[in-house]
Amino acid sequence: VSQLGAGTTNRPDNTAFDQQRLPAWQPVLSAGIVIPGFLLVGLAFIGIGVALFVTSRSIQVLENDYTGTGSSVHCSECVNPKTTPCTCQLNFSLSALFQGPVFLYYGLSNYFQNLWGDLSKSPSSSCAPYQYDQNTTIAPCGSVANSMFNDTFTLYQLVNATRKTVPLDGKGIAWWTDYNIKFRNPPEVDGSLAAAFNGTVKPVNWPKPVYDLDPTNPANNGFLNQDFLVWMRTAALPDFWKLYRRITEGEYASGLPAGNYTLEIQYNYPVANFAGRKSVIFSNTSWMGGKNQFLGIAYLVTGSLCVVMSAVMLIVYAKFNSPDEDF
């Protein structure tokens, strides 16, 4: 009889959800349970740490500061901004083979490229104040482009007192997506890129217009210039590297053999007014990228900590083990 009004009753549904009786896993964290977990995680971390550390150690890095001020001895002749253009040389020798493929980076420090990030606040004015130069559009606009790094490097190996050019590969140093998707040149007019940029002016700080960045390779000009693309990928931190070239060709494909080298630097980019530093870096890479000792050490330390914790837990467990904890 009571079911008669069941359809209209106000009775709550007697479901597990409504009554908050859903089956649940109720973990109670206690030493007994977590000891194996800690031990496992600790050992795994130590393993990873060792692997990382070993890998990282195998990576060779050769960094040379060529700012020319302070402790750096190279290129001091070019520090005076009046001496332009200025070319200086940086000599170094390798006692053993520098395992290839070798990457050549330039490094800037105390350089806040990420400051431009705040230009991204409003896209409408993302180029301001470097959008117009006397009412003519600047191409490429914006202050990142305007401050593009323009030192150039040439590497020679000294073989029997003769300078042998080490071929530097500038292709494909930018992100594939930047080169193929994100950046586009305006359509060429009459087969000329320069004509396409008609009506624009070069950025204030640039010596050459954008369509004339790489005179050696006409395809490497305009917005698709590899160096430009690399520069435009804003660095995260004030001390950063940017890839300049790769050494992948010919006899140097397997690395830089031992010997003396000269790096000829076209010193253009001023860093003195913000106490910045410039350097050039040779490095090879592994599966985990560039040299990085920290991650391996972090894993080792954390792994050891976990193992220690498991020991501590064991003591705690032995001392405070309650009889009803055997489940």
Add this chain to the structure above:
Amino acid sequence: ATEPEKNNYAIWSLIKQGWRRKPEQEDKVRRLISNLPYEDLRRKYQPNRQYANNSIKTTKYTVWSFIPMNLFEQFHRFANVYFVVIAMLNFVPIVNAFEPGVALIPICVILILTAIKDAWEDFRRYQADKQLNNMPCSIYSRKEKDFVSKCWKDVRVGDFVKVVCNEVIPADILLLHSSDPNGVCHIETANLDGETNLKQRQIVRGFAAPDGSFQPEYFSSIIYCEKPSNNLNRFKGYLDKPDKKKIGFGKENLLLRGCTVRNTDEAAGIVVYAGHETKAMLNNKGPRYKRSKLERKVNTDVLFCVALLFIMCLIGALGYFIWLETFPDIPPFVPPDSNNNYISPALSGFYMFFTMVILLQVLIPISLYVSIELIKVGQIFFITNDIDLYDEETDSRIQCRALNITEDLGQIKYIFSDKTGTLTENKMVFRRCSVMGIEYCHRENAGSQRTGAYPAKQGTRPKGHPRGDASLPQGTPGRTQTPDPPHSRTQPSPLHHSTPIETDVAPDRRLLRVTCDEKTQIQEWCRVSHCNGSASFMDFFLALAICNTVVVSTAMLPRQRSLLKRMGSLSHIVNSFQSIPEKSSKSRSSLKDVKEEEAEDYSDSGSNNPSRRNSSASHHSEEERGTVSDPNGLCYEAESPDEAALVYAAKAYGFTLLARAPDRVTVRLPQGAVLSFEVLDTLAFDSTRKRMSVVVRHPITREVVIYTKGADSAIMELLDCHVQSERKKIASKTQRHLDLYASAGLRTLCIAKKVLSEQAYDDWASIRQEAESTIDNREELLMETAVHLETNLTLLGATGIEDRLQDDVPATIAALREAGIQVWVLTGDKNETAVNIAYSCRLFNQGDMVFTLNTDSRQCESILDCTLGEVRRYTAPSQSWSFQSIVGAVMPTESTGPTFGLVIEGRTLSMVFEAHLQMKLLELARHCRSVLCCRVTPLQKSAVVKLVRNKLKVMTLSIGDGANDVNMIQTADIGIGISGQEGMQAVMASDFAITHFKHLKKLLLVHGHWCYSRLAKMVIYFFYKNVMYVNLLFWYQFYCGFSGTAMIDYWLMIFFNLFFTSTPPIMFGIMDRDISAETLLGLPELYKTGQNSEFYKRATFWIVMLDAFYQSLVCFFIPYWTYQGSDIDIFTFGTPMNTVSLFTILLHLAIEIKSWTAIHWGFMVGSVLLYFIVALIFSAICINCNPPSNPYWIMENQMADPVFYLVCIITTVVALLPRYIIRVLQGTLALSPLVQARKLDRLSTEARDQQIKNWKSQRSPSEVPTNLVSPVDSFSNSFEQSFYNSSLEREMPDMQWDSNEETQNTFSKGHRRSISTMTV
């Protein structure tokens, strides 16, 4: 052509009135006339157009005003304003950090969510309004010359409205017509003030038409009445008749909206107030907004966050300034403004402050507020869906009327409870009686009857019902049965139709046998007029039936008349003595019949009026109406429920009160004879005499008999002292019974009789008449005559009536007390009753020392001091032994650590408040386990609550069921109304409405704990989450020259808070179950964690802040050191950080989640998946957003890099390791009861129950000192008990007590008395 003239005239008269009267006078009066002459005219010609019409609108918004009004209301909140200001800042070019449009997304989402919630709530109100507005009613139409059916919303002031029986009154109506020949109309005001007894309303003087017809067309008076007010008990006005005669009327002439017409076929009148101006609507204040304790705390912590934000922004601004200053020259990467000017570092620093505010705005957890609201909606969903809080009988769930104080339920420290109807059922049950010195225990009434009563209300009669005896009249009037569901839909309050008196009385078999035996003697007894011992049983029941002011319900009057007529024709003793037609032998086994019977009950009053029958019970045939004469349909309306209980008891033994008229009372005797007593006089009850009497002339013996009923103290002194020793023995036995009744918590009454000689009566009657005719001190004289008559009584017996405790009240109180909640009872009842109930519901325990403060003199203070000193002596632990001798002297069986109870009377309470002794009282009360305030007024109730709440700074809860509890319900932090017998008043004022006191246990111990722990943890987590995430951005500022740059794309940043990490905490806040309901109920002490706010203390906040700082440092610097000095770009650098913080934030929550259901898994895994999916899609499609360094293809690149995963793993582990270890240690050491309880939850049910028992046995001795009974004491205690029990058994072998505790109560009563005499 006459209309404008009329209109002009009206204007002129108004102007004249305006000139003549003072404006404020005008304000006080409402003038209205009949609408009928103006029927069908346009609105502007309507005379009463300025008054509100009857359509109600409780909604806040309309479709059109919703958006502006809702926005306006939302912007009233501080948090939203903050957000809007931030959004505005974005549009200021110099400080903007994001794309302005993007910055608006969070505020829009929050505003929209809140708006949707508001709209939904408002829509529900709209639907309720619509339903009410479209309820049918009858309005008189001049055209139709009759009442036509219309909707409630069509009713206007000045309309004539007819209401029929059981119909709800649509507006406040001045009663002008009633179908009742006496011009009365009965209404039930339960919806308004909670009183279920019927109230009489009278038609306005001079409107009683002799032929019973009502013609509104001829109503031409002008009505002047007062302006609308919310005072239900005040209404005054007068009618200005065309002949310049004024007729006054008052509240007895007003039918109030929301009330139900009862026992009157139809009534009609003119509407004086309609819609929102009715008293009912003016009393209905709508939902209440309270701010919970937790929310207040949250607000202060939000201020801390604001301070933190300020500091961080200041650091940012200063940092930027200093950073700029370090450069000797302007570096190439610092761009000039758009006009190629460089602004000074100081000014840029100033601007940077605001940029920082925008960047770090998330630190202020704005979405916290909307999350809290959503969580509370979810929590309320679960509370209202709890099947344990559902009441089968009334088909009602718990109602949550206040939406935002669920977590306060978990922090209650003091409960203030009403007694009648809250602790007790407010159903008077005839439990015991003592007749001629012999005790009759009505054992069936104690418990078994209850189980029988519920199924009966479902419409069936159980086969094994104790009332199966066919020779007995059935004791169930049809109206105690619940109506069939369709009825309950159309009629809003049929449930109030049942009386609060337990109408089923199962007679005691022994007593029944005695009375049955006497049945054979009855004829003889009736003829031979003498009063010997055997007749005393008859007298006893006759006294029960006659000696009262019970009115046989007027609903049955039509029946009664026809009944008596038929009886008259059958009579063989003229006028007085006749047999009753046998009860209809119709089979009632089928449900259909029962239902029809019920339905008939609703239409019964209309049964003589065929014109109305089709409206309510059209399916009834003539033949079915024949059952109307069933005498079991009698209902009794009594001023006090005790009286009705006595009448029902008499009825159970066959002495049925059939009718009561001012001069005559008719009783049917067990064998069917009907006696009609002439009532010579009624000496009404007053509090000084504490008794009432009726003087009747016996129809057969023609003797003048006085039946007296009253308190034992009042009656026992008046007994005839010149009687034989047998009588004295009876009296002493009865006295003993009475003492036992009282100690068992029963309301006791003595019944006595006196036969008066004709001469003596005549003498007295003349004095009485004289007294009645005097004008000066008439009351005193009348009382004097009454006292004069009530002497030399013969004791007939005594009764014990139980106001039965609700189910599980003692257990609930015990559990609440175990949970650390102090329970106070505030009642308007008198001392003895209240104390007895307090004992039976274990508010006071048998071992308690109970102090009674009962004085209205100025010594109040000294008494308080004295009591306080007494209490301190016992509680001072070092002295407890030294005072042992004194303790022993006062109460030999007392244990070493006594607990105290305090009884305080309303008078004393007012003295305390007058003399500013509140603090002393509180000091005393804090030493007491329980406090009982009796004879307190509603205002005092709220004053007590306010005192405790404000002075002790604790969370209070008030629970009550009646209109007298409204004050205290509104004063307390949480007000709980018990819906049930006493109507809606308390419920309307309450925050939560439950049906039984026992529901409080689960509501507080389980839902309170859950709601509080969930919300507190969620809030803490929310603060953590924001601080942790924002700090990531802050640390980055040290590496970007404090330029306000973010290394995370702003879309992902906004999504992070809005989508990726928002739902898990909400789910956590709604669904996490730290401890199962069973364990929480089993171990009430777990509630104390909530009381002490252990989940959310100031320290908790700062600890979690520290943790957030630590975690953000880890989440920033591990990726930083990993990528330091590489060619990484800004968003590639930010992506692992974002991912790591997502993992850390979610896994942090995972550590806090105590029970993982499928839903938890779903939300957690879903959030992670959502993050990766959105991030992947976003970085795949976002080719040109956020230039120059845009997030295009970043996520894809990162996910192809093993270092990304390595960084994610190690960072998450390092970030969470400390918290995890601390939680593990907590779980291992299990110092807090919560952890221990959680471990219990993992056991099987049986093992858990066993553990809970162990737990309780371990803890209770140390925590509850009352159970520390020294061996000697316990021995003497038990010895005393056994002695007492045996002596009881020796003396009264008939007497069987239900349990030991009742005898123990007598002990404590002994203690109490000794203490009381000491202090008062």
